[in-house]
Amino acid sequence: MLWSQAFIPTLREAPADAEILSHKLLLRAGLIRKLAGGVYTFLPLGLRALRKVEQIIREEMDRAGALELLMPALQPPEIWQQTGRYETAGNVLFKLKDSGNREWVLSPTAEEVITTIAANEINSYRQLPKNFYQISVKFRDEIRPRFGLMRAKEFIMKDAYSFDTTDDGAMASYKKMYDAYARIFARCGLKAFPVEADTGVIGGKFSHEFMVPAETGENEVVYCEACGYAANIEKATSGIPKTAAREAGAAIEKFATPGIVTIEALSKAPYSVPANRQIKTLVYMADSKPVIILIRGDDQLNEAKLAGIIGTTVFRPATPEECVATLGAKPGSLGAVAATLKGGTGFQPVNPEHRLEACATLAIYADERLRGANDMTTGANEDGFHFKIVSIERDIKVTEWFDLRTVTAGEPCAKCGKPLKIRRAIEVGHVFKLGTEYSEKLGATFLDEAGTRKPAVMGCYGIGVTRTMQAVIEQCNDKDGIIWPLSVAPYTVCITPLGVAPESAVMKLAEKIYVELTARGVDVILDDRDERPGVKFKDSELVGFPIRVGIGEKSLAKGEVELKPRVGALQAVKADEAVDAVIKLLG
Numbered sequence: 001m002l003w004s005q006a007f008i009p010t011l012r013e014a015p016a017d018a019e020i021l022s023h024k025l026l027l028r029a030g031l032i033r034k035l036a037g038g039v040y041t042f043l044p045l046g047l048r049a050l051r052k053v054e055q056i057i058r059e060e061m062d063r064a065g066a067l068e069l070l071m072p073a074l075q076p077p078e079i080w081q082q083t084g085r086y087e088t089a090g091n092v093l094f095k096l097k098d099s100g101n102r103e104w105v106l107s108p109t110a111e112e113v114i115t116t117i118a119a120n121e122i123n124s125y126r127q128l129p130k131n132f133y134q135i136s137v138k139f140r141d142e143i144r145p146r147f148g149l150m151r152a153k154e155f156i157m158k159d160a161y162s163f164d165t166t167d168d169g170a171m172a173s174y175k176k177m178y179d180a181y182a183r184i185f186a187r188c189g190l191k192a193f194p195v196e197a198d199t200g201v202i203g204g205k206f207s208h209e210f211m212v213p214a215e216t217g218e219n220e221v222v223y224c225e226a227c228g229y230a231a232n233i234e235k236a237t238s239g240i241p242k243t244a245a246r247e248a249g250a251a252i253e254k255f256a257t258p259g260i261v262t263i264e265a266l267s268k269a270p271y272s273v274p275a276n277r278q279i280k281t282l283v284y285m286a287d288s289k290p291v292i293i294l295i296r297g298d299d300q301l302n303e304a305k306l307a308g309i310i311g312t313t314v315f316r317p318a319t320p321e322e323c324v325a326t327l328g329a330k331p332g333s334l335g336a337v338a339a340t341l342k343g344g345t346g347f348q349p350v351n352p353e354h355r356l357e358a359c360a361t362l363a364i365y366a367d368e369r370l371r372g373a374n375d376m377t378t379g380a381n382e383d384g385f386h387f388k389i390v391s392i393e394r395d396i397k398v399t400e401w402f403d404l405r406t407v408t409a410g411e412p413c414a415k416c417g418k419p420l421k422i423r424r425a426i427e428v429g430h431v432f433k434l435g436t437e438y439s440e441k442l443g444a445t446f447l448d449e450a451g452t453r454k455p456a457v458m459g460c461y462g463i464g465v466t467r468t469m470q471a472v473i474e475q476c477n478d479k480d481g482i483i484w485p486l487s488v489a490p491y492t493v494c495i496t497p498l499g500v501a502p503e504s505a506v507m508k509l510a511e512k513i514y515v516e517l518t519a520r521g522v523d524v525i526l527d528d529r530d531e532r533p534g535v536k537f538k539d540s541e542l543v544g545f546p547i548r549v550g551i552g553e554k555s556l557a558k559g560e561v562e563l564k565p566r567v568g569a570l571q572a573v574k575a576d577e578a579v580d581a582v583i584k585l586l587g
């Protein structure tokens with residue numbers, strides 16, 4: 001490609017709305033342009049890099065035995081209703097109507113479609129196992145798209161779905177994908193590592209995410225350097241001990257706490273109740289029903305863990321009005337002591353009728369760390385009052401116990417006891433063992449050898465293709481621009497003649513090297529623009545071509561050209577050995 005014929009609109013400055021470095025570089029290097037928030041055009045150079053990422057994915061998926069197909073992005077809502085995800089994925093699902101007022105869904109993922117295919121086409125164990133994949137445009141109704149391709153409304157994803165006859169078979173399929181993913185990210189030049197992941201509303205049983213460490217990543221990874229434990233913070237657990245039991249009085253006591261509505265305020269004089277002796281009571285609205293959450297005062301609720309428990313991400317903290325309606329008090333004075341919920345055991349409820357009803361329907365989920373805790377303090381469900389000497393198992397009717405808290409740095413690793421660390425990362429891939437939930441709901445069954453009908457055991461496996469490309473840039477750059485790994489660079493070599501007069505010795509040699517490298521299968525761009533050398537070098541470094549071949553009159557007089565790897569020292573080579581020297585650098 002001749003630079004003068006290409007379309008590489010580089011920018012000196014990134015637009016103000018580009019927040020992170022890789023987003024700025026995508027724009028400055030002329031790889032993408034924004035059409036609307038979270039919606040981008042891939043310009044020719046960006047598309048070349050994207051296609052190379054796709055090709056690596058395709059080769060490794062094929063090598064792992066997966067079969068490529070292409071499913072529609074436009075999907076009928078009925079199959080989404082059948083799996084229940086029309087509601088549970090409601091906050092990210094694009095829903096639209098056609099001119100006939102018929103509803104449609106724009107696909108963020110394709111479990112529903114592929115499982116329908118399997119339901120219709122697969123009938124016997126002889127047809128299994130199968131793993132299908134596609135590389136296609138997906139949609140997410142992101143409220144706050146940001147960071148360029150990282151969190152977009154429209155993006156490209158590789159999604160794969162495996163169908164097996166047994167659980168062991170499904171694990172083998174999972175392992176194949178896990179290994180393929182490790183190869184894919186390594187080939188893209190990414191340092192990605194797998195972490196245990198939350199299975200969320202997708203309903204999985206077992207899951208890993210592939211993470212690229214980056215300060216700008218939207219995920220937090222908890223990891224242990226000593227034993228290698230690594231998990232998304234949404235899933236991570238630690239070996240932290242339960243709340244210590246104490247000598248305590250025989251019954252709870254109510255005490256006045258006028259104006260005290262925070263854990264911190266109650267921890268100070270004159271009350272001086274340490275945060276770890278307080279029970280924090282939170283009210284969430286899920287499906288317009290309130291759920292009461294209890295966690296220790298010094299802990300934070302992990303909403304991803306809550307989503308996994310209640311089976312939907314469609315929930316939110318209750319408003320102060322909803323808290324009053326549910327428990328009779330505003331946030332800051334809430335509690336779940338049974339006496340206040342039922343009324344009549346020594347404390348006068350504000351609205352006994354309502355609380356009786358609430359008690360019958362309220363779900364109270366408590367964090368494991370509170371199990372067995374006594375001598376605790378919590379809100380009295382009456383503004384300006386708290387209870388002390390609360391023994392959680394005596395005084396609160398917990399519906400169920402869960403791990404609900406977020407791990408913090410420095411807590412002991414659950415596996416080896418060493419302190420855990422936390423770092424930020426970009427999620428580029430995700431593998432799930434799904435089990436039979438989707439195959440049961442959509443009827444993807446097969447007859448086994450004995451003639452018994454069984455649901456197929458599924459797995460699903462995603463790679464954010466556009467996000468992976470940006471993650472490469474986020475990880476591989478310096479002050480001058482992108483440093484493309486050889487495998488995904490839009491062009492591998494940039495030939496930069498310092499003068500472009502036709503028929504000049506410099507230009508003739510540039511054209512000769514261009515022709516020879518191209519003939520040897522190298523992706524080459526020849527910067528034939530009549531620009532100052534400084535401009536050409538700057539552009540070449542900004543776009544990040546891995547190798548630059550500089551040809552100037554001075555060095556050519558000595559019979560030499562200059563090879564400059566994007567990272568590495570400039571080396572002079574004999575002009576007639578330049579092509580071989582480049583090939584050698586490419587390995």
Ligand SMILES: [Zn+2]
Binds near residue numbers: 224416
């Ligand atoms: Zn450990």
